Structures are given as structure tokens and as C-alpha cells.
Amino acid sequence: MENKKNLDRRKFLGAGVLAGMTVVGAGALLSSCKKEATNASLGLPPILKGAPKGRKLRAGLVGAGNRGTGAAINFISAGPDLEIIAVCDVFQDKIDAFRERFKSFNLEIPEKNCFTGFDGYKKMMALEELDVVLLATPPRFRPDHLLEAILNKKHVFMEKPVAVDPVGIRSVIASAKKAEALGLCIVTGTQRRHQEDYIETYKRVKAGAIGRPTAAKAFWNQDHVWFRTREAGWDDMTYMVRNWNNFCWLCGDHILDTHIHNIDVINWFMGKTPVNAIGNGGRHRRVTGDQYDFFNIDFDYGNGVSSHSYCREIDSCTNRTGELVMGTEGYTNCVNTIWDLDGKVKWQFEYPKDENGNAMNQLKIPAYVQEHMHLVHAIRKGEYVNQAEQTALSTLTAIMGRTAAYTGQLVTWEEMMKSDMQLGPKELVFGPVDMKFEVPVPGTPPNI
Amino acid sequence: MKLSNAFKGKYAKFLFVGIGILLSVLFILSLEGVSDYTSSDKYCVSCHIHPVQDQNWRLSEHYNNKAGFVTHCIDCHLPPKGHGYLPAKAKHGIKDVYGKLFKDSASFDWETRKTLENAKGYVYEQSCIKCHQNLFPATLSVNGSNAHLQYVNAPEGTKPNCINCHLNVGHYDKNNLHAHNASFGVTETVAKELFAETTHIQKFENFAEKVPGTTLTFELVAIPEGTFEMGSPEKEELRKPDEGPVRKVHLSRFFMGKAEVSWDEYLEFFKATASQGRKEAVVNQPVTDAITGPTPPWGAPDQGWGKGSHPAITMSWKAANTYCQWLSKKTGKKYRLPTEAEWEYACRGGSKDPYFFAGSPKKFSSTGMMNKIFGPDTTVINSYVVYKVNSSSKTKEPGSVKANPFGLKNMLGNVAEFCSDFYAPKSYKSASGETLNNPTGPENGQEHVIRGGSFKSDAKDVRSAARDFTKTKAWLMTDPQMPKSVWWYSDSNDVGFRIVCEADSTVVGQ
Numbered sequence: 001m002e003n004k005k006n007l008d009r010r011k012f013l014g015a016g017v018l019a020g021m022t023v024v025g026a027g028a029l030l031s032s033c034k035k036e037a038t039n040a041s042l043g044l045p046p047i048l049k050g051a052p053k054g055r056k057l058r059a060g061l062v063g064a065g066n067r068g069t070g071a072a073i074n075f076i077s078a079g080p081d082l083e084i085i086a087v088c089d090v091f092q093d094k095i096d097a098f099r100e101r102f103k104s105f106n107l108e109i110p111e112k113n114c115f116t117g118f119d120g121y122k123k124m125m126a127l128e129e130l131d132v133v134l135l136a137t138p139p140r141f142r143p144d145h146l147l148e149a150i151l152n153k154k155h156v157f158m159e160k161p162v163a164v165d166p167v168g169i170r171s172v173i174a175s176a177k178k179a180e181a182l183g184l185c186i187v188t189g190t191q192r193r194h195q196e197d198y199i200e201t202y203k204r205v206k207a208g209a210i211g212r213p214t215a216a217k218a219f220w221n222q223d224h225v226w227f228r229t230r231e232a233g234w235d236d237m238t239y240m241v242r243n244w245n246n247f248c249w250l251c252g253d254h255i256l257d258t259h260i261h262n263i264d265v266i267n268w269f270m271g272k273t274p275v276n277a278i279g280n281g282g283r284h285r286r287v288t289g290d291q292y293d294f295f296n297i298d299f300d301y302g303n304g305v306s307s308h309s310y311c312r313e314i315d316s317c318t319n320r321t322g323e324l325v326m327g328t329e330g331y332t333n334c335v336n337t338i339w340d341l342d343g344k345v346k347w348q349f350e351y352p353k354d355e356n357g358n359a360m361n362q363l364k365i366p367a368y369v370q371e372h373m374h375l376v377h378a379i380r381k382g383e384y385v386n387q388a389e390q391t392a393l394s395t396l397t398a399i400m401g402r403t404a405a406y407t408g409q410l411v412t413w414e415e416m417m418k419s420d421m422q423l424g425p426k427e428l429v430f431g432p433v434d435m436k437f438e439v440p441v442p443g444t445p446p447n448i
Numbered sequence: 449m450k451l452s453n454a455f456k457g458k459y460a461k462f463l464f465v466g467i468g469i470l471l472s473v474l475f476i477l478s479l480e481g482v483s484d485y486t487s488s489d490k491y492c493v494s495c496h497i498h499p500v501q502d503q504n505w506r507l508s509e510h511y512n513n514k515a516g517f518v519t520h521c522i523d524c525h526l527p528p529k530g531h532g533y534l535p536a537k538a539k540h541g542i543k544d545v546y547g548k549l550f551k552d553s554a555s556f557d558w559e560t561r562k563t564l565e566n567a568k569g570y571v572y573e574q575s576c577i578k579c580h581q582n583l584f585p586a587t588l589s590v591n592g593s594n595a596h597l598q599y600v601n602a603p604e605g606t607k608p609n610c611i612n613c614h615l616n617v618g619h620y621d622k623n624n625l626h627a628h629n630a631s632f633g634v635t636e637t638v639a640k641e642l643f644a645e646t647t648h649i650q651k652f653e654n655f656a657e658k659v660p661g662t663t664l665t666f667e668l669v670a671i672p673e674g675t676f677e678m679g680s681p682e683k684e685e686l687r688k689p690d691e692g693p694v695r696k697v698h699l700s701r702f703f704m705g706k707a708e709v710s711w712d713e714y715l716e717f718f719k720a721t722a723s724q725g726r727k728e729a730v731v732n733q734p735v736t737d738a739i740t741g742p743t744p745p746w747g748a749p750d751q752g753w754g755k756g757s758h759p760a761i762t763m764s765w766k767a768a769n770t771y772c773q774w775l776s777k778k779t780g781k782k783y784r785l786p787t788e789a790e791w792e793y794a795c796r797g798g799s800k801d802p803y804f805f806a807g808s809p810k811k812f813s814s815t816g817m818m819n820k821i822f823g824p825d826t827t828v829i830n831s832y833v834v835y836k837v838n839s840s841s842k843t844k845e846p847g848s849v850k851a852n853p854f855g856l857k858n859m860l861g862n863v864a865e866f867c868s869d870f871y872a873p874k875s876y877k878s879a880s881g882e883t884l885n886n887p888t889g890p891e892n893g894q895e896h897v898i899r900g901g902s903f904k905s906d907a908k909d910v911r912s913a914a915r916d917f918t919k920t921k922a923w924l925m926t927d928p929q930m931p932k933s934v935w936w937y938s939d940s941n942d943v944g945f946r947i948v949c950e951a952d953s954t955v956v957g958q
Contacts, residue, residue, distance in 0.1 A: 151586055170930070174593030177584035177600075417601075418931045 039199065042206060045385070047196045048373040049365070051079025054380030059157075060086035060113070060130045062121045062145050063137030064098035067159055070368065071134045071189070072098070075157065076107075078372035086113035086127055088120035089137075090241060118428045121145050125152040132157065132375070138244040139252055139395075140164045140424055143171035146186075146388070150179045157375050159189040161260050161395040162388065164252035166419040169396045176388035185384060187375040188391040190264045191367035194374060197336045197349045198265070204347055205269055209338050210327030213270055216307035218262035220321045224313050225254065227288045236433035237425075246289025247437070249424035253291045255281075255405075256398045259311035263401070264394035265323045265334050266299070266307045273393050274299035274307070274400070276412040281405035283439050285314050290437040297401035309401060408442030483537070492521040495548045498558060507620035523579070524618050527572040540570070560841040564615055565904075571618070576610040595928040612939070613926045623752025629745050632718075646779040649956050652701060654855070657949075659778050664716045667706040668949055669855050674699060675883060676793050677800060679876050680913035684802055685809040690873040691913040696883040697789045703949040704786065704794050707846040707857045708865060709771065711755030714763065717771045718742055739774050742767050742935035746927060751941050757845045759863045759944040765896050765918055767935045768866050768945040775947065782950035785868040788897045788915075789887050790948060795860065795900065795912045797853030802911040803860065804852045805832050812907030824907065833861035835910050839903035843942075860900050860910040863944035867897040871917035895920060902942035918943070 039046050061072045064087050072084045084102065087109055089095050095116060099109045115123045121141075125133060125148050133149045135142055135158035143163050149156050156179070163169045179186055192198045228243040244250035251257050267273055279297030286293055294312040301307065323334040332338045336349035351359045365373070378385040396416055403421075404411045425433050485491060493502055505511055510519035527536050547553070560566060583596045599607060611617075616624040643658040643665070652672075658665045675698040680691040721741025742763065749762040763771075768785060775783040786794070797804050810816060811825045814837065819825075826837055832852070834844045839861075846857040859865075869875070870893025889897065895917040901910035909916070919940075927938035937943075949955070 167930075170594055170597060171590065173597060174584060174588065174590075177593075177596075178586045178588065181582045181584055182586060420930050 037203060037207070039203075040383070042203065044199050044202070045194050045370075045374045046377060046383075047199065048370065048377055051082070051373040051376035052380050053080050054376075056081040056083065057131045057155075057376060057379065058083050058085045058129055059132040059134055060084070060088070060124050060127065061098070061134045061136065062088055062124065063135065063141075064089040064094040065136065068134065068136035069098055069101060071136050071157065071159065071372075072102075074366075074368045075132075075134060075372045078369055079376050082372075082376060083107075084109065086115075086124050086130060088115040088124040090116065090118055090120065092116050118430075122148055125149055125154060130154055131379070135159060138241070138250040139256065140168070140244075140250045141428075143168040143175070146172055146175045147178075150175050150182065150184060153182065153184065155184050155375065155379055156186045156388075157189070157372060158186065158388070160264070160391055161252055161256040161398065162188065162392050163395055164249060164256065164399070165421045165423045166396065166399065166416050167422040169392050169399070170417075172392040172395075173389050176386055176392065179388065180384075180386050183384065184386075185375060185378045186386045186388040187371055187378070188387040189368075189371060190261065190387070190391050190394065191371060192261055192265050192335075193268065193387070194370040195335075195367045196363055196370075197351070198334060200349050201332055201334055201336060201338065202269065204338060205325065205327075205332055205334075209330060209346065210325065210332055211329030213325050213327050214305055215326040216266045216270065216301075216305075216324060218259070218266045218307055218309045218323045220254075220259040220262050220311040221317065221319050222258070222313055222321065223315045223319065224285065225257075227286075229288065235431050237428075237430045240433065243288055246286065246291055248289075248291050249435075251291065252395075252399065252423075253295075253402050254313050255292075255295045255297075255311055255402045256395060259295070259309065260394055260398045262311075262321065262323050263299075263307075263309060263397050264391065266309070266325070267394050267397060269323075269325045269332075269334060270301050270305070270307070272301060273397055273413060274301050276300045276410055277397075277400045277404040278410045279309075279401055279404045280408070280442065281402075290439050292405065292439075295401060295405050297404060299397065299401065406440035406442065483534075486541070487520075487522045487526070487537070489520050492525075495544055496553075498553070498556070500558065501562075501619055504619035504621070508616070508618055509620075510618045512620075519579070519618065524572070524575050525570050527574045528578040531572070531574040536572070557840055562619065562621075563841045564611065566841075567611055567615060568609060571611050573610050576614075580610075591928040594930055595926070608925050613928075621752070623748050629747060629749075632745050632749065646781070652951055652956050654706075655703075657779065657781075659716065659775065661778070662716045662720075664713055666710070666713055668703040669706050670951070671699075671702050671704050671790075671794050671854055673701040674793065676796060676798075678789055678792050678913075680802070680911065684911070684913070686813060686815070686908035687911070687913065688915070690915050691876070693876055695876055695881075697793065697887060698883050698885050699790055699793050700886055701951045702786075702790060703951050704790070704854075704856060705946045705948070706851075706855065707757070708759035708863055708944045708946050709768075710757045711750060711760045712757060714760035714771065715755065717774050721770070721774060739770060739777065741770060741774070743933060745936045746929070746933070746938055749936060751842075753842045757847070758843050759846075759858070761843065761863055761941055761944045762937050763944075764920075764933070764935055764937055765866050769868075771945075772947055781955050782952075783947050784950070785866050785945060786948040787886070787888050788867040788869040788899065789884070791859075791865065791867050791899045791946075792912060794854055794856060795852065797856070799853065799912070802913070803829070803832070804912060805829070809908045809911055814906055815908060829907060829910075833907075833910050834858065834903050835861040835901065835905050835907060836903070837907070841903065843903055843944075858900075859946075860912065861905065862903055863900075863942055864898040864902045864905075864916060865900050866918070866943065866945040867899055869897045871895050871897045871915070898943055904942050 059072070059075055059082070061068050061084060068089075076082050076084060084107065087095055087098055089098070095114050099114070102109055113124070113127065115121070124130070132155045135145045135149070135156060137145065139159075139161045140163075142158060146156060146158060146162070162172045176186065225245055227246050230239045234242065240247050240250060245257065277297050277299050279295060281292040281295040283292045293314050295310060297309040299307040299309055325332055325334060330338055330340045330346055337345060338347040340346050351361055352364050354360050374385060377383065400411050400413065400416045403416070425435055510524075526540070527533055583600065584593065588596070595613060602608070640663040642663060643660050645658070645660050647655055647658050649655055653670050654668065656665050656667050675696060677694050678697045679694040680687040681694055682692060718741060721739050722744065745762070750758065751761070772783045772785060795804060802809050805828055807828045812829045813819060814824050824837065829835070830838055831850050834849060843862055849857055851857050852859055869889025870891075872890045872893060875890050898916045898918060899914070901914060901916070908914070923937040923940040924932040925939045927933055932938075
């Protein structure tokens with residue numbers, strides 16, 4: 001008590017000010033503390049254990065092949081109240097197989113919601129009750145499918161690549177902007193962008209863990225891919241669409257089909273698209289179609305920074321896929337590890353452990369499913385997502401690389417953005433197709 | 449408390465402040481009222497006596513649309529509130545009151561006022577954006593999407609203005625077709641006799657060329673061999689540094705088109721060679737038997753000003769050059785674009801003065817302080833040159849002006865003319881003082897020389913020595929095609945060309 005009484009006015013003021021300063025100072029100190037950037041603030045997808053509950057979402061599938069069927073199963077396994085109620089494909093047998101598969105899960109797709117032919121997607125997308133469409137046809141058809149989906153006000157999941165030529169790319173970018181204006185979500189199948197290990201690595205690189213990027217490489221080398229030989233009774237169009245993975249106008253070549261994953265990661269980590277590409281490629285072992293077996297591309301990101309991008313589909317060779325980004329203070333494989341310049345591990349992603357306590361070396365939820373969780377999360381929680389433009393730009397990067405290899409020329413981004421290259425026949429109908437399918441020869445005018 | 453007390457003592461202060469606030473509020477409200485009233489269409493029309501513009505507005509998309517939504521005068525012609533609304537209102541208001549009191553509205557040149565350059569002065573882009581917030585409505589066409597992608601991706605400072613493409617959305621213009629003009633120039637059929645053969649030149653003198661298989665004929669003037677001083681001396685008024693140093697140039701004789709190539713002439717070529725193909729690689733191939741000509745243009749290349757003997761415009765340099773190749777093939781003569789030296793020699797017609805007629809650039813120009821206030825002297829220049837002051841922002845037919853000493857018309861003004869030389873600002877400096885013989889300009893370059901100025905030019909830019917050059921990127925800014933046309937400029941309407949026919953012994957007396 002004595003002390004308190006003796007605390008005179010001046011002293012009291014002084015103490016009060018001091019205390020006040022301490023509080024303010026602490027606050028300032030706290031707020032100046034670097035807040036860890038959140039996934040949302042970096043434009044990254046949330047990592048989810050499952051899609052949130054919410055209103056029932058009904059989806060229709062466009063393209064009922066392997067990946068389409070997979071995507072449909074991934075969609076319904078992403079969370080509660082997710083259904084596939086419609087399907088379309090150019091071939092009836094694909095639809096039958098798809099319905100058979102879903103029947104085995106006790107899920108019936110009603111006959112009236114199944115559509116065949118090149119315009120089947122239009123009929124399917126006109127269904128009022130559809131909320132979401134899954135686009136998983138060969139990429140040549142994607143731009144038209146996306147536009148139709150937006151015109152019918154559907155949310156979209158679509159596979160990569162999103163087009164095979166610059167005309168298609170511009171269409172996708174425009175549709176992306178239309179979707180944004182309407183609040184329609186679009187998630188794309190660039191699964192690395194949905195993987196927690198990649199995302200955590202990206203956050204650290206973004207925060208400066210490897211300094212400024214100075215170089216990169218990206219590679220996808222694997223055995224030969226599937227092909228189909230022509231069967232009796234198949235017309236030109238039937239044959240090509242059944243063997244789509246081997247025709248450039250349908251597939252875009254494997255630099256788009258698979259290598260785009262790596263190219264997309266490099267664009268993501270670099271934070272930009274390359275200004276030009278020069279490269280080479282060729283064909284030794286392919287049996288059908290008009291595509292190359294390998295590509296070797298130098299993507300120039302400006303200021304002396306390049307990404308060496310290469311891919312191959314030939315058996316009995318060294319097979320590796322992955323990425324590497326080199327910086328001024330270290331390097332990373334983009335997926336789970338960051339090294340310093342001496343090769344010492346600076347950071348490593350901790351994978352979940354199995355029941356025996358051993359690290360699993362992979363994520364619990366496959367990225368294929370995580371993508372759909374993200375889409376459903378965005379729709380149900382109102383946290384808007386639209387990855388179409390980003391994936392279109394990575395697809396165009398791959399197209400630029402392909403064009404550089406096919407022609408032997410230096411190809412610039414500006415040329416690609418303006419190009420009127422559009423692959424494939426003018427009209428999409430079954431029957432004979434009047435097109436030449438010469439394998440491109442560098443140094444000669446392109447036949448496309 | 450007595451009322452009088454209210455003005456005394458401690459209440460007074462509050463009362464005055466209160467009255468002050470009340471008056472201010474009333475004043476502001478009345479201002480708001482005045483401001484609203486003076487922003488109504490009715491009020492605008494009460495001074496702006498332009499029934500045609502009023503009518504065009506009613507016919508435009510901004511009035512005549514499905515939704516029945518009316519966009520009012522000030523929605524476009526003033527910026528939105530918060531973007532300098534009141535200052536702009538004050539500025540335009542003062543101008544309008546001045547115009548109302550001191551000018552005769554019947555004398556206003558509405559054609560000039562509705563050109564893009566002028567429209568930018570009283571159409572506010574912020575106003576466009578205030579209403580048109582979604583640049584990608586779901587039903588936007590492919591070309592529209594491409595154009596808007598270009599717009600959003602263009603770096604700040606190079607972005608086109610909305611009205612670069614959408615000039616006529618507020619005031620309908622039937623000439624402004626916003627589409628491929630597939631029927632351009634091909635629907636007109638004239639029942640005239642086709643020339644069986646070309647004109648054979650016996651002597652070096654003026655002649656009328658006839659193009660076999662067509663009804664096309666045009667006049668050429670024989671320009672004699674000679675030596676002249678090219679460029680402008682440093683003391684010439686309102687000159688630019690790229691016109692010097694003056695150099696001596698000797699030129700062989702040649703024929704030159706008496707007037708700029710007309711639509712009648714150009715359309716013969718267009719009809720004969722028009723194509724769908726527009727690959728750069730194809731048109732760069734050496735000229736073989738079949739000459740690939742222009743694609744259908746976008747919109748109306750003649751701007752709705754009339755074809756006939758009006759100078760052809762909006763074709764690219766490449767198209768003009770291809771025209772000469774076609775004409776050579778048709779006639780067996782050697783037609784080409786003039787070199788810059790030939791052009792200036794022909795223009796001067798022996799004169800060393802700024803113009804081929806008497807007069808001073810400073811007197812003719814509208815740029816000086818005195819001329820801005822009192823107006824430039826136009827008496828002499830008026831009869832020779834179609835330029836900013838007398839053109840109503842349009843091309844004119846050659847009949848409207850007098851010829852130069854060689855007998856050539858519209859060398860200065862009307863439309864600027866392509867030359868075969870690449871442009872370089874210092875191309876004269878490389879000369880060594882000796883007399884140059886038939887110079888052809890720099891070996892390499894990006895843009896070509898254009899000469900003579902146009903109907904848009906100030907008098908200082910229609911001097912004989914004044915130089916200018918093509919601006920390919922800017923002239924294709926709003927072309928929505930991918931890739932952009934190599935045959936037509938979407939954003940240039942005051943450049944055309946004039947042809948030269950070589951007069952060596954293989955041509956004359958053949």
C-alpha cells in the first residue's frame with residue numbers, strides 16, 4: 001500500500017507509458033515477424049483429407065477411355081454426395097464398358113444420359129441436372145468441350161494437355177476468363193500442382209531456399225506407349241481416334257501428353273513461361289502414327305536462364321522422370337528435397353509413415369483424387385479456383401518445344417501466341433480423312 | 449429566451465455555425481441538382497445542335513439494343529465520378545458555352561470530330577470500363593476473344609483504347625462494318641470495253657497507260673533526267689533533323705503516276721489476285737506466274753469516303769509493292785514504287801523552297817502561337833494541298849487541287865505515299881558530298897519511307913523535304929486476326945502510293 005501511495009503522478013505516467021510502449025512494441029514485433037505464407041496466399045491448392053460436405057454434385061464424363069473412367073472414379077471417391085450421372089464418348093463400346101464398370105460399384109448410369117458421336121458432349125452438357133463435367137478425351141477436342149461446358153454453366157475438371165495447337169490454347173484461355181466471370185471453377189489434371197510434397201517444396205523455394213533460379217532441367221523418359229493397329233472395318237477417323245495417342249493432331253505428341261507435367265513444374269517454379277525454344281527430336285522406333293520418339297529442347301527463360309527439357313519413349317533405355325531447379329544458393333528436385341551448393345541436404349519432405357512406422361515415400365491420398373477434392377472444396381466452400389489458363393500456358397510451352405523440334409527453327413513465345421496453327425481435319429466426322437501424315441523433317445517447311 | 453438573444457452570447461456561435469451548415473447543405477444539394485440537370489441528355493442536346501449525331505446515337509447499340517438500356521450522353525462523354533468527373537465537366541462546359549455564344553454550330557466539321565483521333569478527346573475509357581466490366585462474356589466470338597486477350601496482355605502504355613476497335617458503338621455508322629468484308633470491291637461491275645493491249649511508248653513524253661484485259665487506264669507524267677538538292681537546308685522553317693544534310697542527287701528519267709493510285713486502279717488488281725491464303729511464307733516467294741494478292745479486308749478500307757478516283761488507302765507496303773509487280777506483268781513494263789530520291793525530285797519540280805509553290809511553313813502551319821489564335825494563312829496552299837485545315841479529315845479526288853510544275857497532283861498531302869527505300873533517320877548523313885546517282889536508301893531496315901504528308905497533316909509536315917515512315921505494329925494494332933494481315937493495315941487510313949514506270953531504252957520505243 002505504501003508503495004502504491006508513493007507512486008506519484010509522474011512516476012505513474014512514466015510506468016504507464018513504458019508499459020504501453022512494451023505492449024505496442026511487442027505487437028509491432030509480432031506483426032513484423034514473418035508470417036508463413038499460406039497455400040491460399042501463394043495461389044496453391046489446399047491439402048485436404050477429403051472433400052467437404054455440401055450440396056450434392058452431379059457430374060458427367062466426356063471421354064470414357066482409361067483416363068476418363070479413372071477420373072470419374074477419382075471424382076466419386078473425393079468425398080460425400082458426389083455422383084456420376086451421365087457419360088458421352090464417340091464410341092458406344094467405350095460407354096458400355098464404362099457403365100459396366102460403374103454397375104460393378106452398384107452405380108447405374110441411366111441409358112437416357114448416355115450420348116455417342118462427335119456431338120454427344122453437346123447433348124450431355126445440355127442436361128440441367130449436371131453441375132460438373134469431367135473432360136478426358138484426346139486433347140484436340142478439349143477447347144470445344146471447355147467452351148461448351150462454360151456456355152452451359154458447368155464447373156469443370158479437365159485433363160492435361162488442354163489443347164494441341166495455339167488456336168486451341170487461345171480458345172482455352174478465353175474460356176478460362178469467361179468461366180472466371182461466371183464464377184465457374186476449373187481444376188486441371190496437372191497433378192504435381194496438387195501434391196503436398198511438391199507444394200511444400202515450392203513454398204520453401206518461393207521463400208528463397210535455393211536463392212534465385214539459374215537453370216533447370218525437366219525429363220520424362222519411359223518405355224514405348226500403347227498403340228493400336230488398324231482393324232478391318234475401321235474407317236480413317238475411327239482408326240485415328242482409337243489410336244489417338246500416336247497422331248499429333250489428336251495427341252499433340254508425347255512432349256504434350258506426358259512431358260507437360262515436368263514442363264509445367266518448371267514454369268511453376270520459375271514463375272513464368274519461356275521466351276523461346278530451340279531443340280531437336282526424331283523417330284526411330286514408333287510403329288504407327290506420325291509422332292516422334294524423343295525430344296530435346298532448350299527453353300530460354302531470359303537473362304541466361306534455360307531449362308533443358310527432354311523426353312523419350314523407347315524401350316531398354318535409362319528411364320527417369322523428374323525435374324531439377326538450380327539456384328544461386330542451392331538446388332531442388334522440386335518434389336521433396338532441397339540441397340545446398342555442396343550437395344548437402346538442407347530440407348526434406350517428411351512422408352507419412354505406414355503402420356510399422358516406416359516412411360511410405362508417397363502421399364496417403366493420390367494426387368489424382370486430391371485434384372477432385374480441390375474442385376469440390378472450391379465449389380462447396382466458395383473458394384474459387386481456375387487453373388485453366390496456367391495449364392494452357394504450360395501446354396503452349398510444350399507446343400513451342402514441339403514446333404522447335406519439328407521445324408528445326410528457333411520458335412518464340414510471341415510467334416506461338418499469334419500462330420494460326422490448327423491441327424486436324426476441318427470437320428470431325430467418321431469416314432475417310434483427307435490428310436497426309438508425314439513425319440516432320442527439321443529444316444523443311446512444316447507440313448502442319 | 450428572446451429571439452434577439454439568440455444572436456448574442458454563447459448561442460450566437462452555434463447559430464451561425466448551424467446556419468452555415470444548413471446553407472452549405474442547401475448549396476451542395478442545389479449544385480447536385482444543377483449538376484444532374486446539366487448532365488441530362490435533354491440539357492446536352494439543348495446546346496449541342498447536331499441532329500445527325502443525336503439520330504446516330506438512337507440507331508447505335510448504346511440506345512437500340514435488346515435490353516432496352518439507354519446509355520446517355522455523359523455516360524461516355526464525361527469520365528465516371530471519382531475519375532475527374534467535375535474537372536472534365538467544367539472543362540467541357542466552358543468550351544461548350546464558348547462555342548454556343550461565339551460559334552455557328554452549322555459550321556462545325558462533324559466528320560473530323562468523329563474520327564478516332566478526335567473522339568479520344570471526349571470519350572473516356574474509364575467510362576467504358578465502368579459499365580463494361582466483363583471483357584469475356586460467355587458468348588464472345590473467337591476473334592473478339594483474341595482481340596480482348598491482346599488487350600489484357602498488352603503492357604501498360606501500349607494498350608489500345610476501347611474505341612480503337614469500338615469507335616461507332618455510341619453513334620451508328622453504316623460504313624463501319626465490323627467483320628471480314630468478303631464482297632469488298634468485287635460486286636461492282638462496269639460495262640466498259642476491255643483493253644486488248646497495253647500502250648506502246650514511242651517517245652519519252654506523258655502517256656496514258658492501258659492495262660490489257662481490264663478497263664483500267666491511268667496517266668503517267670514523263671519526268672526528265674536531272675540533278676537536284678535533296679533534303680532541307682538547316683534554315684528551313686519547321687524542318688526536322690532527318691531531312692539533312694542536303695545532298696546532291698542525280699536521277700535518270702522516269703515516268704510517274706500523275707496522281708496517287710486510285711481505288712479504281714487498285715480494285716482491278718484486287719479482283720484479279722485476291723486470295724484466301726495469307727501465309728507470310730507464301731507471299732514472300734519470288735513472283736512466279738500467279739501473283740497472290742490481298743485477302744478480303746476487315747471492315748471498309750475506303751472508310752466509306754468513296755472509291756472511284758479517290759486514292760486507294762489502308763493497303764500494306766507489301767500489297768502496294770505486289771500491285772507494281774502485277775502491273776509490270778500485265779503491261780510488260782517495269783513498274784515499281786518510287787525511290788525516296790525520285791519522289792522528292794518529282795515533288796519539287798525544280799523548286800528549292802519548302803513547297804513547290806510560294807509560301808512559308810510558319811505562315812501556313814497551325815502550330816505557332818499567333819496562328820493558333822488568329823488562324824493560319826491558307827490562301828496559296830489551299831489550292832495545291834489537301835491537308836488538315838481543308839480536308840474534313842478525308843481523302844479528296846485529284847480534281848480538287850492544282851498540279852505541281854511537272855504536272856503531278858497531290859504530291860503533297862491527300863495521302864502519304866510509300867517509297868521503296870527503308871527508312872533511317874540518318875540516311876542522308878552517310879552521303880560523302882559527291883553527287884549520288886539514283887540512290888536507293890539503306891540496304892536493310894524494318895520500316896519504309898513514306899512521303900508527302902496527308903489530309904491529316906499540319907502544313908509543316910507537307911513540305912517537299914518532310915520525311916516519315918511506316919509504323920507496322922501500330923498500324924495493325926486492332927487487327928483481330930491471328931496472325932495479323934500482311935495485306936491491309938487496320939489502323940492507318942491516310943497512306944497510299946504512287947507508281948513509277950522505268951523509262952530505259954527497253955521500255956521507250958518498244
